[in-house]
Amino acid sequence: MTKEDILKAYLEDDLFIEKSYLKEGEAQKYKWASHTENNLIQIIKTAIEGELSNESGNITERKINTFLNK
Amino acid sequence: MILQSIELNNFMCYAGPNRFDFTEGINVIIGDNGYGKSKLYDAFWWVMYNQCFDTSIKKFKYTNLLKRQIVSDKAIDETEEGMISASVVLTFHNTEKDSLYILERRYSVRKSGDKIIEDQDSEEIIWFKEMSYMNAKEVKEADQIERIKKSILPDNIKPYMWFQGEQVESIIDFNKSDTLTHAINVLSNITRFDNIITVAEGLKESSTKEFNKKQRDLSGDKGKSENLELDRQNILDRIKGLELQDIQIKDTLATAEEKSETLLNKLADAQKIREIEAKRKSIEQNLSEIQEEFDEEQQGLHKRMFTSKWVLKGTENLFDEYGKMYNQFEHKKLQHEAQIQARLDSENALVSEMQARLPIDVPEPIHVQHMLDIERCLVCDREALTGSEAWLKMKALIDRSQMKIKTLEDEEKSVHNFSGDLKKLYQNGLGLSHNVKSIDDDIASTFRRLRKLDKKRKALSDDLKKIESEINSLIVDAALNVSQAANILNEYSAQNELAKRSMNEVNSNANILSRRKEELSKIEAELSKLVIGEIPAYLKEKIKVIEEFYLVAHSTRKRVFNKLVLILEEEANKHYLEMTQGNMSSRGIIRLKELSNGKNYMPELVDENGNVLLQLNTGNIILIKLATIMAIISARQGSRDTDLYTLITDAPMSVFGEDYTIGFCKTVSKVYRQSIIMSKEFYKNLALREQLLTNGEIKLGKVYLITPSIPENARSNRNSLSTNIEKLN
Numbered sequence: 001m002t003k004e005d006i007l008k009a010y011l012e013d014d015l016f017i018e019k020s021y022l023k024e025g026e027a028q029k030y031k032w033a034s035h036t037e038n039n040l041i042q043i044i045k046t047a048i049e050g051e052l053s054n055e056s057g058n059i060t061e062r063k064i065n066t067f068l069n070k
Numbered sequence: 071m072i073l074q075s076i077e078l079n080n081f082m083c084y085a086g087p088n089r090f091d092f093t094e095g096i097n098v099i100i101g102d103n104g105y106g107k108s109k110l111y112d113a114f115w116w117v118m119y120n121q122c123f124d125t126s127i128k129k130f131k132y133t134n135l136l137k138r139q140i141v142s143d144k145a146i147d148e149t150e151e152g153m154i155s156a157s158v159v160l161t162f163h164n165t166e167k168d169s170l171y172i173l174e175r176r177y178s179v180r181k182s183g184d185k186i187i188e189d190q191d192s193e194e195i196i197w198f199k200e201m202s203y204m205n206a207k208e209v210k211e212a213d214q215i216e217r218i219k220k221s222i223l224p225d226n227i228k229p230y231m232w233f234q235g236e237q238v239e240s241i242i243d244f245n246k247s248d249t250l251t252h253a254i255n256v257l258s259n260i261t262r263f264d265n266i267i268t269v270a271e272g273l274k275e276s277s278t279k280e281f282n283k284k285q286r287d288l289s290g291d292k293g294k295s296e297n298l299e300l301d302r303q304n305i306l307d308r309i310k311g312l313e314l315q316d317i318q319i320k321d322t323l324a325t326a327e328e329k330s331e332t333l334l335n336k337l338a339d340a341q342k343i344r345e346i347e348a349k350r351k352s353i354e355q356n357l358s359e360i361q362e363e364f365d366e367e368q369q370g371l372h373k374r375m376f377t378s379k380w381v382l383k384g385t386e387n388l389f390d391e392y393g394k395m396y397n398q399f400e401h402k403k404l405q406h407e408a409q410i411q412a413r414l415d416s417e418n419a420l421v422s423e424m425q426a427r428l429p430i431d432v433p434e435p436i437h438v439q440h441m442l443d444i445e446r447c448l449v450c451d452r453e454a455l456t457g458s459e460a461w462l463k464m465k466a467l468i469d470r471s472q473m474k475i476k477t478l479e480d481e482e483k484s485v486h487n488f489s490g491d492l493k494k495l496y497q498n499g500l501g502l503s504h505n506v507k508s509i510d511d512d513i514a515s516t517f518r519r520l521r522k523l524d525k526k527r528k529a530l531s532d533d534l535k536k537i538e539s540e541i542n543s544l545i546v547d548a549a550l551n552v553s554q555a556a557n558i559l560n561e562y563s564a565q566n567e568l569a570k571r572s573m574n575e576v577n578s579n580a581n582i583l584s585r586r587k588e589e590l591s592k593i594e595a596e597l598s599k600l601v602i603g604e605i606p607a608y609l610k611e612k613i614k615v616i617e618e619f620y621l622v623a624h625s626t627r628k629r630v631f632n633k634l635v636l637i638l639e640e641e642a643n644k645h646y647l648e649m650t651q652g653n654m655s656s657r658g659i660i661r662l663k664e665l666s667n668g669k670n671y672m673p674e675l676v677d678e679n680g681n682v683l684l685q686l687n688t689g690n691i692i693l694i695k696l697a698t699i700m701a702i703i704s705a706r707q708g709s710r711d712t713d714l715y716t717l718i719t720d721a722p723m724s725v726f727g728e729d730y731t732i733g734f735c736k737t738v739s740k741v742y743r744q745s746i747i748m749s750k751e752f753y754k755n756l757a758l759r760e761q762l763l764t765n766g767e768i769k770l771g772k773v774y775l776i777t778p779s780i781p782e783n784a785r786s787n788r789n790s791l792s793t794n795i796e797k798l799n
Binding site: 006009010012014019039040043044047048050051052057060061065 | 258259262263265266268269270272273276277608611612615616618619621622623625626629630
């Protein structure tokens with residue numbers, strides 16, 4: 001699975017439609033490089049990147065915290 | 071990666087140099103039991119892992135424990151002095167990089183007279199050769215050797231690519247909680263989703279702490295907030311405890327459900343085995359009684375020769391003839407006695423006459439003897455010369471003293487007289503003659519009874535054989551022995567009881583958990599009310615985003631996992647259907663049923679309406695497991711594992727029999743780019759072998775027939791044993 005496949009797996013969650021973060025069918029077309037202002041999508045991408053680069057969980061958490069503390 | 075060849079030199083039963091070449095497709099090595107198939111499988115394993123499978127303990131053993139068992143007995147026996155080496159060489163062709171990996175393992179012993187000195191361990195030599203270059207390069211670095219081996223067969227794939235038939239049960243053990251998860255891990259990178267959940271959980275915990283601290287900092291009543299926080303922590307601990315308990319109970323419930331499901335499949339068989347076993351015992355008891363009666367009756371036959379006087383059978387005429395002869399004898403005897411009596415009468419008359427002249431012993435015999443000696447009668451004073459009439463008269467006086475009246479009894483004493491015995495015989499015969507007449511009836515009735523008992527005995531014996539065969543086939547099909555079957559019902563009821571109890575506990579726990587959560591909400595609401603001022607917007611947003619991340623991380627992991635289970639299920643069904651084509655009895659659809667703890671899965675066979683098909687036999691279960699193993703591999707087609715690695719398996723078909731063999735081969739040749747299969751199914755069944763060699767749906771590689779140089783029953787040791795290899799295509 002590529003990082004884009006993993007991201008799409010998350011974006012397919014109903015929550016994204018319920019909360020209007022994405023429109024119907026948008027998740028499938030989503031590209032890793034697609035620009036987004038959505039914090040949830042941003043931190044999911046950070047978590048995926050951390051996981052794929054075998055980063056420790058603590059470092060990923062710190063990165064996400066830093067991002068959300070802005 | 072294609073396995074091009076295996077070369078075996080003095081390895082176990084492969085004495086001398088031996089070679090098998092392989093190509094893409096399904097390569098089959100055919101041989102009966104004990105012909106060297108497992109030893110060939112061992113050879114592959116030995117080169118890679120320095121181990122061979124010990125069937126007696128069902129475990130792999132390292133060379134340092136096997137030592138000279140690695141080396142051919144024939145090679146050792148034929149060498150008088152010096153070193154004997156066993157070696158196996160595997161040649162792999164990396165078709166993508168057009169290079170070869172040559173892996174060799176060697177083990178040596180030294181023979182000195184009768185003494186054999188064993189090396190401690192084997193020696194491994196790995197060569198790498200790029201096809202465009204002439205020379206091969208020896209690989210010496212341990213890391214690189216490890217990398218090469220991993221590229222030939224990665225650890226996570228290994229159990230599903232190289233296995234023996236008898237290992238199939240344990241490779242896919244659905245009773246173990248992690249079997250399917252492990253399979254899914256091989257199939258996918260689900261662990262990445264697990265790791266992201268860990269990150270989400272960590273973030274949720276830290277952000278909640280941050281938020282609570284902020285709330286307390288902004289509290290209008292810090293003392294109350296502190297107390298509420300303590301209460302909150304207390305309830306949180308309890309909730310954690312309850313959640314942990316919930317997991318444990320659900321695990322217990324899942325295990326009980328799994329066991330019940332497994333037992334349910336065997337329940338009907340177990341009941342049947344128990345019923346048949348009871349019937350068998352009763353027949354056995356009857357048979358034993360009848361046999362005893364039969365044996366007694368048969369032993370009694372010898373006694374009856376005398377006790378029932380059977381020995382006299384057919385002697386009726388003999389008695390009559392004897393009677394006649396005895397009558398004649400008696401008649402002659404009477405005549406003879408009359409003659410003797412007449413003679414005696416005349417002799418006795420003479421004696422009486424003599425006794426009438428002078429009394430006996432008068433004169434006394436000494437005086438008479440004196441007169442004889444002097445040849446003169448002193449009574450009348452006359453001369454009596456020896457031999458004269460007077461002298462003879464005197465002598466008669468002496469002889470007369472020895473004469474007496476004879477009777478018939480005296481006469482009879484002087485000859486052999488069997489008269490009494492013959493009479494006794496006649497009288498005995500007379501007594502027995504009445505029995506003799508009924509002997510035939512007695513014999514006939516006894517033999518009638520014996521025949522009846524024998525018939526009954528044979529019928530019971532046949533019944534017993536039939537029932538034993540029925541019970542044996544049930545035991546084989548159900549993989550249960552009699553005592554296991556006897557325990558199944560109790561175990562099933564116990565597991566059901568445990569499942570019910572666990573279910574009640576889950577419900578009760580859920581109620582308590584829900585109350586605690588309500589309490590927690592109230593405390594949090596109170597804490598929130600105490601806040602004066604504004605919680606920073608970034609923190610509110612952070613809490614919201616992290617909560618959403620937490621939810622999405624969990625639900626996505628579950629969705630991805632379920633999707634993988636579905637893929638696995640779909641692939642398994644595809645293979646199961648292919649393998650069972652041509653055998654209607656085992657049709658069904660494999661469904662992987664999620665158990666209560668949400669972690670474990672149980673395979674079920676359902677009909678097209680979703681009804682569970684019960685009473686799966688061992689063959690069905692093994693087919694399902696093999697289908698699942700193939701599914702794990704074929705579902706990875708994106709990663710091209712099926713192209714990269716070779717399936718090597720020993721006797722995978724032995725458990726499910728010949729009906730599925732061709733289906734299995736077709737499926738294997740579709741799923742795997744290359745496979746090497748050791749099989750006995752094609753050994754005796756020549757029609758099946760012909761199908762293998764000619765079936766267009768099977769992508770066939772090389773087919774070999776292996777046979778021992780000396781059959782097992784014709785050898786007392788392995789000192790002359792080698793293996794003949796015949797190419798069949």
